[in-house]
Amino acid sequence: MGTNQQRREAAKRKLDRQLARRAERAKRRKIIGIGVAAGVVIIAAGLVVVITGDDEPEGAATAQGEQGGPESCEYQPGGEAAKQVDPPSETEPPREGTVGAQIDSSAGPIDLTLDREQAPCAVNSFISLAEQNYFDDTTCHRISTEGLQMLQCGDPTGTGQGGPGYSFADEVDQNTTYPRGTLAMANSGPNTNGSQFFLVFGDAQLPPQYTAFGRIGEEGLQTIDQIAEAGHDGSLDPSPGGGAPNEEVRFREVTVDA
Template sequence: MLTRALPAAAAALLLLFSACSEDSSDDVTASDAATSEGAESGEAGDTACDYPEDGRPAAKEVSPPPAEPTETGSTEVAIETSVGDIDATLDGAATPCTVNSFLSLAEQDYFDGTDCHRLTEGGLSVLQCGDPTGTGGGGPGYSFEDELTGEESYPAGTLAMANAGPGTNGSQFFIVYGDSQLPPSYTVFGSVDDEAVDLVTEVAKKGSDGSYPDGSGVPNEQVTITDVG
C-alpha cells in the first residue's frame, strides 16, 4: 500500500469524497493500482466478491450482496430523483463487485428517499449521493475492495465510488458533471448520459450552502433519490 504525501489543498479536495468515519483524519491514503482477476480478464463470472462488516451500524438495514456477481456486462439503470431521471450504464465487466453491490442495494430500496448530500463546484465538479443519513458518514454496514486499473480518469459523465481510503467502498458514489482532476483512487463503475450531466449541471448552477470545511456543501436545490432500477 502506498501512502501519498499531498499538498494541503490537494488533500482537502480528496477528502471531499471520503465517506466520513469516526476515526477519519486529514491523511489521505490510496492503494497501488490493483485490478481484480475478473476485471482484468473480463470474466466477471469468475470473480468472487467479499463484503465484510465494516464495524459501523448500517444507515439502513440491508443484506450483503451475494459473493458471485449477478451481472457481468453492461447494465442500464435509471436513478429517479426529485429533479429528474439520471440514466446510467453500469460496467459489470470492469467492476463486477462494485456493480454487484450497487444493484443489490438498489433492489433492497436502500437508496430510496436518500438526499444527495454534497455538491462541489469549479475544477472539481461532482454531486455526491448514496448516504441515507445525509451526513457523509453513512453506509450499508459492509465494505469492499477498490476495482482500479491505475488509469482511471474523471471526465463529465463519470459515475464513481466515494471512499475513505483503500478498500472502504460502501454505498456512497459521485456523479461528475464537469471534467475533474483526481488521482486514480476512486472506482469508476459506470457513466451517466449527456442529459443527466445537463440535469446535474443545472442543480450546480444554484450552488450549495458551503457547509463543508472545503467550501462545498449541501446543494441549494435538494436532490432526493426516489428509486433506482
C-alpha cells in the same frame, strides 16, 4: 481559593469541552469523501496528502483482476448500516455487459449505465442496494463545483458518514480516469467502498483511487448541470470541499433493469 466542589465542577466542565472537541474531530475524520486534486495537493476526508513527482498516490490499488479488482467479490461487515439492508449474496457476479439504471429524483431524471466489466463487484452491490430500496427517499448531501465537479449521493443519513454496514475492495488500475459522465464510488480510504457514490459533471483530476463503475446518460447530465448551477451552501469547505446542494436532490426511487 475555590471549594473542592467548585474545583470538581470546573474540572468536569473542562473535560466535557475536551470530549466534545474530540468527538467533533472524530466525526469529521469519518466523512466519506472524494479528494480535490489541484496541482500536487489532494484533500480527502479531512486529510491533506501531498503527491510529488512520479510517486504513486498513497492507497492506490494494484492490479489483481482485469480492472485492478479482486477475483471474487467479498462484502466484509463493517460499521452500522444507515438503513437495514443485506449484503449481496452473489460473490461471483457476471463480469461482462452493462445494466441500465434510472434515478427518479426531485431535481429530474438521472439515467445510468452500469459497467459489469469495469467493476463487477461495485455494480453487483449497487444493484443489490437498489433492489432493496436502500437509495429510495435519500438525498445527495454534497456537491462540489470548483476544482472537482461532482455530485455525491448514496448516504441515507444525509451526513456523508452513512453506509450499508459492509465494505468491499477497490476495482481500479493506474489507467482509471474520471471524465465528465463518470459514475464512481466514494470512499474514506483504500478498500472502504460502501453505498456512497459520485457523479462527475465536469473537471475531476483525481488519482486512480476511486472505483469507476458506469456512465451517466445525457438526460442525467442535464439534470446534474441544473443542480450545479444552483450552487451549494459551502458547509463542507475547505475539507473535503463543497457543501449541500442549494437545490435539494432527493431520490424518490432507484431502479435497475437487471
